[in-house]
Amino acid sequence: MSDDQTESTGAALTGAALVKEVCRRIRMARVRWDAHENAACRRERSRALALYQTLTPEQKDEIPQVLRVWLRYRSEKYFGPARKKPKKRLG
Numbered sequence: 001m002s003d004d005q006t007e008s009t010g011a012a013l014t015g016a017a018l019v020k021e022v023c024r025r026i027r028m029a030r031v032r033w034d035a036h037e038n039a040a041c042r043r044e045r046s047r048a049l050a051l052y053q054t055l056t057p058e059q060k061d062e063i064p065q066v067l068r069v070w071l072r073y074r075s076e077k078y079f080g081p082a083r084k085k086p087k088k089r090l091g
Contacts, residue, residue: 013051019062022051026067042079045071 013021025048032041048071052060060068 015059018051018055019059022048022055023063023067025051026063026071030067030070045079 025044029041029044029048032038032044052063052071055063
């Protein structure tokens with residue numbers, strides 16, 4: 001399933017499928033982070049966070065703790081509102 005298809009069906013996901021999709025998005029963001037692909041990481045993280053915020057507290061507990069920590073705390077340092085905007089490249 002491509003990203004466009006996933007985004008359009010994002011509202012249709014429920015239960016275990018929604019939890020699985022959130023985990024997949026967080027893992028993809030971490031892969032992008034490790035590869036130093038900041039724009040792609042930022043995009044995946046924002047998609048994961050949007051889906052994460054739709055979860056119930058019980059569903060949030062199903063997300064592995066290491067993924068929750070990366071999404072909510074560690075990455076906030078780099079992607080949070082206090083972060084300065086990246087400089088534009090010249091050429």
